[in-house]
Amino acid sequence: MATLVQAIRLALHVGEERHGVTDIFGQDVGPPLGGVFTQTQGLRSAWNSPLDERGIVGAAIGLALAGQRPVAEIQFCDYAFNMVDLLKLAGGICWSSAGDWNCPMVLMTPVGSGIRGSIYHSHSFDAQATRVPGWKIVMPSTPLDAYGLMLSAILDPNPVMYLAPKALLRTKGAHFERIPGEPEDERVLSKMIDAPLGDRSKWRPEWPDVKDVLVPIGQARVCRRGKDVTVVTYGRTVTVAMQAAEALAAEQIDVEVIDLRSLAPYDWPAIEASVRKTRRVCFLNEDTEVTNFGEHLLRRTVEELFYELEAPPKLLAGAHVPGIGLADALERASVPQADKVTSTLRELARHQP
Amino acid sequence: MATLVQAIRLALHVGEERHGVTDIFGQDVGPPLGGVFTQTQGLRSAWNSPLDERGIVGAAIGLALAGQRPVAEIQFCDYAFNMVDLLKLAGGICWSSAGDWNCPMVLMTPVGSGIRGSIYHSHSFDAQATRVPGWKIVMPSTPLDAYGLMLSAILDPNPVMYLAPKALLRTKGAHFERIPGEPEDERVLSKMIDAPLGDRSKWRPEWPDVKDVLVPIGQARVCRRGKDVTVVTYGRTVTVAMQAAEALAAEQIDVEVIDLRSLAPYDWPAIEASVRKTRRVCFLNEDTEVTNFGEHLLRRTVEELFYELEAPPKLLAGAHVPGIGLADALERASVPQADKVTSTLRELARHQP
Amino acid sequence: MISTIPRDPGGAEESALSPELLVRLHDRMLLSRCLEERLIRMNKQGDGFFWVGGPGEEALNTALGLLVHKGQGPAFDYLHLHYRSTATLLAMGAEPIDTLRQMKNTATDPYSAGRNFCNHYSVRKWNVAPVSSPIEVQFSMAIGTAIAQRRTGGTGITVVQGGDAGTAEGDFSSCLVWCSRPSFELPCLMIIANNRWGISTPASEMHAERNIADRGAPFGIKSAVVDGNDAESCYRALEKAMDYVRHERRPFLLEAMVSRLYGHSSASGANFVPDEPDCLVLFEKKLEERRILTRTAMDELRAKYTQQLLEASKRVREEPQPRGEEIWKHVFAEKDVVREGLGPRAVTRNGTH
Amino acid sequence: MISTIPRDPGGAEESALSPELLVRLHDRMLLSRCLEERLIRMNKQGDGFFWVGGPGEEALNTALGLLVHKGQGPAFDYLHLHYRSTATLLAMGAEPIDTLRQMKNTATDPYSAGRNFCNHYSVRKWNVAPVSSPIEVQFSMAIGTAIAQRRTGGTGITVVQGGDAGTAEGDFSSCLVWCSRPSFELPCLMIIANNRWGISTPASEMHAERNIADRGAPFGIKSAVVDGNDAESCYRALEKAMDYVRHERRPFLLEAMVSRLYGHSSASGANFVPDEPDCLVLFEKKLEERRILTRTAMDELRAKYTQQLLEASKRVREEPQPRGEEIWKHVFAEKDVVREGLGPRAVTRNGTH
């Protein structure tokens, strides 16, 4: 089974071979490293850029305008805050030129906590990203989604932000979630496409013949059907929600877990259908909790489904503090943990209106 | 009566004379112009900076660390998106050094629509600002509040963002809201402190002896007491809410208008008390509506006051599009207008639970 | 007046420009001036909310427009211009009435459908990237079109232009760094129109550089300074510089010393500034002296253009304004217009979304 | 090996450093190396999540630490350092065990209370501004402390240091622009520790500058390049440069060619790199040759420090970790510690909030 990061790499490979991707670039994206998380190893269009996020995004915009198909990377989303103006610019190119131009580029960046990354390698970007109109935004939590969303992002005529939950990069998918064409044996896959340690100058990957899979942007995935309470989430916290759901199953509480996968546009029909069914909903993410994207979803839920609700809807999100501290206890206190998610869902399910 | 922009200037003058303000700087802040809205005319500490927002904020941080008392300006908040990382840095200096340092600086910037400023002179900054922990954030809607909040900002040991609603800069306060010490006659005031047109090289302002007034950061102002429905807002839309309230008074709908004044920290007790009374609430601002600060306030209201509510709480905010278009109809369609606010409040008041 | 200092590429004896070319240069310079004067008049009469434009840059910008290899895609020149590039567009063949449409923010404005300020051009079919108000971001975007052109080869180049004050922004530095990477030099012509002002702030107080062009030196980027008030010098300097970039496929930095004949914008009054050299007056004097055009002929031409533009402005006044609901158009592109325009090189498949 | 090229201020014959000074230099360099080796060992043994530090920069950074005018407030030197500045802090007198505490993210870590990565110092009483992970932002902040010192006069200067790759960020350019403004030159020493790498990316592929120091020239900023692997050269170059900045009150740009002896960080393995010159080995050889220290004495000293640090690391292991609820501490400063530390110059009034 491919890991999430291998799935990204496979999709980028398919992108450059079959879908016109011309440039995969950013800091340490090209050889020898191939990305600080191995995400771009062995790709023929991968190259290293100067240490300059503004240049990276500017270059991607220009490449897109010139009919190339760029996939640019910001090494950690923590370092994407010096060019929010350029994100706004890219998101506004089609709109401000009244449709004269479009700007088809992919910007990928690792997000979130979970690797004890301290203040500047633990940031989330979902709230910031959803504040920039004109972008599509995706965030996978499984290898197959990572693969299919990347291909959809590459083919989209708009700028697409691809948020990769860094804590999940090494996780594998479920058996039925295989990428069509990937080798049965994960050691075989690793041997084919993972760069060796040490000297890599002579190494070339051997790409498996994987098939196209497009995960449509804007479509959520119901990871677990349930009837008692809904949790709407994405990225790393999907796994936390699933843990909580398993724990609660033992208590006869049946949790529906929705992995949003796309944040813009997002799958309102999926949320609506679930809330109409369970009448209890928790929005879960790990970005800081003031002016948080989950608050948008909650607001819309309240505006449109107020009388469907049998409990006050909840948000679980990150603490509104300037960073995530290095020590274990600090990180754990800063982002929602399984126990808190479990107790919140339990309370929602048991809530007497 | 001082206008809002004159009130800012008076406060900055008091700041440099009595409270240690050492530097008031930014693009075109110093002579001869004294700010694109006249906000810094005649101030002895005002100086012009290079055209470099990152340098401006970096300089302010450094000045603060060196014990100076800087008030930096970003000419339009539309141009503040290339240094969000530095805002985060400033907001995190105390926290990441575990209290070793603090960073007392004021960053002021004009915000919002209302002057037909098109795509890049109409932005709001409240949603973005509230996403940066460690900052206090204020936004006046009257001259006296503008004055008192600026003095509080100057005296605060933390970084304070001062968002000035540009459409209100030329508006005057109510009679009872005079700044203590300002001349009775507004023409006299203008003659004393407004720079003449043409050559200003010999002009010196004559400052009235205004007294200190501190508007505490974190304290809302109830602009209008009412019992039927609450509107929580700030900045330019305070005036829109007041118009709507007047219109509805004729229909025997009694609207309570809360001017939040501080966005961080914000006055939750004031919101809570009002919602407990009216049981119907609308959050109103003009920033784009996805991942909007009003959504945070609404979420907290739902979480804490769900069973107090007799109608689904509402958000009225700006359209989630890449910019505000120049043409009248485009601007009007992009930010909440009085008629929409009025009808929303009417519906809320008349809503049958 | 600053004289032409062709430092590099230099030396070669300069052939005189043909009389036909001089007449053509004059024609477009004059038309551009008349257009700006019409725009200013419109703004003062309330037909349009804001004026910013290029009176004083006509010599430079007309020459640029005449020298551009016009067309769509990397085989032709990409243009990343600023809000003073009126003459460039007219010299390329833009219809003056379209500029009036943008001034009056009509629905018929082909550059932004009434969304953007005047002189904010966007012409995909001629590779003119959307002009946007934030200073200097075009220098980041230019990197990308130049990378594309480095790859595709041929003679298409990237031209990026901005003001003097804006070079303090990091984006200018980014462009220098990225354009000069060893073995990765980019075919990019950077033009600085140095009018010695940033709004009200004199360059002499902000910039230690003797010439901004000197900033190329540390990167091995060749540069020149040209008298932007001399049309022939501009033409020759641009011709040389473009020729160098086209064929050497390396960057070049050209600084032109220009005038700012109506101040910064309508925000500063848009009144004629008598004490700066006027490139049009100087050029007309030369043409008269050399008996290429008579005073009468030039006066008649001016009268004709003035009259035509007056009539055009009346027509524009009758044209429809955009409707509010149009703000929702073009937030996302539905198809990939950029790549479709490039023909068979574009990917043929679109996503399923 | 790169030889010292004192370009400016230059020429004067160099007096030999005293034996006492050489011994002191060696002592702190050695201690710093032993400390880094202990940190790396701790990380490999699981005592600390991440290592980044300065082995290879000891010659430069020790000299800097010894030459700093240490104290609080603008009369003393401000330091805006990077994550390789271990030796600077030790030379200033920092306790090695405190660095171990930060490595082990204990509650007792005086620099960040367990919040930040190791070698991210913050010492207000010595004017050491908080080191933060985002590359190059210290070059923006440095502007501010230098402005303060320009104002207060005296001999205090601002020192800002970063790596080579980081100079591609706009902040480096900002620092050059702001430091060299005509009649507003700033007493700022910019140091580039050029190890020819940005993580995995060689400078030779990203930077056309023959020397990064050349980037001062367009701004009239004097500069020099020094062999960072030669302790004496470093000391003398820094002494000269600091003397110039202190007394001329003008900026200086010093580039030191250094080694990166354990790779980028623990993320890249933190293994010893045998093929780069080792400043400590070179210095010890010299000291032995000149009979200032014997091999045995130096070996014994190394053994002593190694032992002391091992013991200290064991002690640190027993120290308490921060508790989760502490994340809420220091989000806001309650008092103005920066200005209080400066004594009577600070405003005496605090706000009422």
Ligand SMILES: Cc1ncc(C[n+]2csc(CCOP(=O)(O)OP(=O)(O)O)c2C)c(N)n1
């Ligand atoms: C990033 C940014 N900051 C500030 C502004 C406001 N502003 C508009 S024009 C201008 C001065 C530009 O000066 P210069 O670059 O010399 O160009 P000029 O207008 O003189 O042609 C400023 C500060 C802006 N548009 N963008």
Ligand SMILES: Cc1ncc(C[n+]2csc(CCOP(=O)(O)OP(=O)(O)O)c2C)c(N)n1
């Ligand atoms: C703004 C920013 N972008 C990216 C990174 C990730 N990063 C950490 S260190 C580094 C390389 C820095 O190279 P250089 O400036 O030469 O310093 P060195 O580590 O070589 O001392 C990068 C890209 C970062 N920390 N900050």
Ligand SMILES: [Mg+2]
């Ligand atoms: Mg200028």
Ligand SMILES: [Mg+2]
């Ligand atoms: Mg380096």
